[in-house]
Amino acid sequence: MKESFSDTLRAVLYSLLLHGFLVLLIALGLWWTTESRVVVMPGPIIEASLVGPTAAPKPTSRKARAKPVPAKPAATPPPQEAQPKPDTAPPPEPPKQDLIEQQRVAAIAEQKAEDAKKEQEEKRQREQILLEQEKQEAERQKQLEEVRKQLADAEKKKNLEKERLKQLQDKRLADQAEADRNRMEQLMEQESKEAQTGAGGQDNDLTARYAAAIQAAVTQNWNRPESIPPGLRCTLHIVQIPGGDVISANVSSPCNADGASRLSIEQAVMRAAPLPYQGFEKVFNREINLNFKYDGQE
Numbered sequence: 626m627k628e629s630f631s632d633t634l635r636a637v638l639y640s641l642l643l644h645g646f647l648v649l650l651i652a653l654g655l656w657w658t659t660e661s662r663v664v665v666m667p668g669p670i671i672e673a674s675l676v677g678p679t680a681a682p683k684p685t686s687r688k689a690r691a692k693p694v695p696a697k698p699a700a701t702p703p704p705q706e707a708q709p710k711p712d713t714a715p716p717p718e719p720p721k722q723d724l725i726e727q728q729r730v731a732a733i734a735e736q737k738a739e740d741a742k743k744e745q746e747e748k749r750q751r752e753q754i755l756l757e758q759e760k761q762e763a764e765r766q767k768q769l770e771e772v773r774k775q776l777a778d779a780e781k782k783k784n785l786e787k788e789r790l791k792q793l794q795d796k797r798l799a800d801q802a803e804a805d806r807n808r809m810e811q812l813m814e815q816e817s818k819e820a821q822t823g824a825g826g827q828d829n830d831l832t833a834r835y836a837a838a839i840q841a842a843v844t845q846n847w848n849r850p851e852s853i854p855p856g857l858r859c860t861l862h863i864v865q866i867p868g869g870d871v872i873s874a875n876v877s878s879p880c881n882a883d884g885a886s887r888l889s890i891e892q893a894v895m896r897a898a899p900l901p902y903q904g905f906e907k908v909f910n911r912e913i914n915l916n917f918k919y920d921g922q923e
Contacts, residue, residue: 639737643730650723832908838901839863839915847893853886855921861894863913869899876917890917 843861859880864872874894876887894900902909 636737639734643734646727646730650727653723831905835901835905835908836915838905839897839913840917842897842900843890843893843915843917844919846896848889849919850886850889853882853919855919857882857886857917857919859887859890859917861890861915861917863894863900863915865898865900865911865913867902867909869902871895871898871900 859882860877862875862877864874866872871894874891876882876890880887882890
């Protein structure tokens, strides 16, 4: 956690107050120290000097009467200046209140130092926690990227597999269509030689006209889908009763039409019922196989 400007300014002010208090204590100590002064006695200064001969007197006989010698005034020694006594008094102790204040300021400074140290430790711990969280988040993002990559690879592989299966299916359908076309060509070649019905009738001309009549009736009732191209060839298996009423109609192989087209042909047979019957009783059969074709002409 970064220290703010207000925290820094507060620390500087506390430091200046502490130093000012120490300087004040030193000044008080110097003020209480006793100054050394020269002690001077009051009164005028007295000076003295000797008057008369200064040599010693000659000795006299014992018989001579000693004459009294007038007493001379004793010379007063010059006053000596009093030597100042050294100040041996101990310096005064600082006031107890100042010591208490100093201890309080020191305790505050120590507490602030402890708080700053504790704050630094908490800041370091928070930074360590943030680093751990960022590391964990980076690891989680890396794992997510790996999972996304695996999913993308799996989806790509799945799409490739679908495409391959579709190609195989298309090829299989194309091969089937080609086989059906070849079979239809063979049937058409046989049809050009003789018309085939379920009865295999003896009169080929009548059989051919019967097949053409059924083909025409079914085509007239056929709702042809627009998607059917020319060249359609399908085998129709029809079950009927005398009179031409249709019991069932099913498209069987070979047939180059899709499911919807086959269904439309079967529905056309049911709508065309009763099928042509009169005049074709000789070649009538309950079950017939009709080669249904469409070459693009109505």
